[in-house]
Amino acid sequence: MEIKRRNFQGVLNILSFNRHFYVFGFIALTLIVASQYLLDWNMGLFWLVIFGFIYGLGMPLIVSAYVYDLSGFYHFDWLKKMNLEDSDEKFNLNINAGFDETSFILKNILPKSNLQVYDFYNAEQHTEPAIVRARKVSMFYPNTQEIDSDKIPLEESSVDNIFLLSAIHEIRDHEEKVAFLKECRRVCKPDGNVIMVEHLRDFPNFIAFTIGFTHFFSSATWQRAFREAGFLSINEAKFTPFMSVFDCR
The missing domain is CATH 1.10.287 (Helix Hairpins)
Structure with a gap:
């Protein structure tokens, strides 16, 4: 589509x-x-x-x-530069917080790969008014499944790439973030990737959003969460001064 x-x-x-x-x-x-x-x-x-x-x-x-x-963010040139393999044997996840603008785009970019979409939104835990409104107009990819943030219903080492695109900051609690990332690490193959895109709590985003930049988390916070979850390789690249792309293994 x-x-x-x-x-x-x-x-x-x-x-x-x-x-x-x-x-x-x-x-x-x-x-x-x-x-x-x-x-x-x-x-x-x-x-x-x-x-x-x-x-x-x-x-x-x-x-x-x-x-x-x-900036061309939704053209996904930043992802195409990663040269991810696309084949019938590849299995990718796209995990969101109930607002999905990316799954159909990912499928177009990696058409041969299998794509499963999960939604970890929990009305009791994730109470931001913006995400509540966003869910009402979101497009849902076929067979999107709701999950708990601490349990991905897949076998260990079964996924090639996990995409976390401007969604995981909705998990506000640090321990919940770590538990979620541990699940990502568990289901990801040893040579797989967890690719996360986020605004950061940094100076450019303070200039952009003033006090609203506190809705995001710092690079150090994300690095610590990934390390606590067991990731050994954490690479960060900037996409515009306001967004970062993390490629973690």
Whole structure:
């Protein structure tokens, strides 16, 4: 199935899934503007606050448009450079948190390989409003199965590649992350790959998302989680200043 993305679909998704943030932000901005008629604002401070709100509301959309709509992320050239083998004998997993924009693309890139999709979303544990809304509009790949984050229902050393694409940060608890990655290591073949793409809690993402960058985890946190899960090789490469691709074995 060929998936054609709409123009600026990425930034439109950000607006839709995080609309509560933008509604409250615009209400607060309106109240601040109105307050200049009631309060004796220092004008320098007033415009600084206005700029801060406009920056906080607008910059995440600008960066999201760059990363998801203009950088070619969904063309997956970054994955094609890894030269993964594609054959009838290969078995790949794509694991998400209930919002799936990548499975059909992966199947198009690796058409001969078998692809199984798992969804680890748990309504009690993964409570972010954005992911709850995203699930309502997600496309579901055929035979997508719901799983617990600490149990992948496959035999040991049975998978060639596991894709974790902008989803695993929804596992907020460190111990749960480690348990999940241990399962990935268990089912992955000795020469297999776990390929993860994530924003990081770093300076570029602070510039992009201000306080929202705390929704992500640092490179050191991910490296520690992979090591605790038993991975020996952890390679990180940047895809734009705002996203990292981890290839772990």
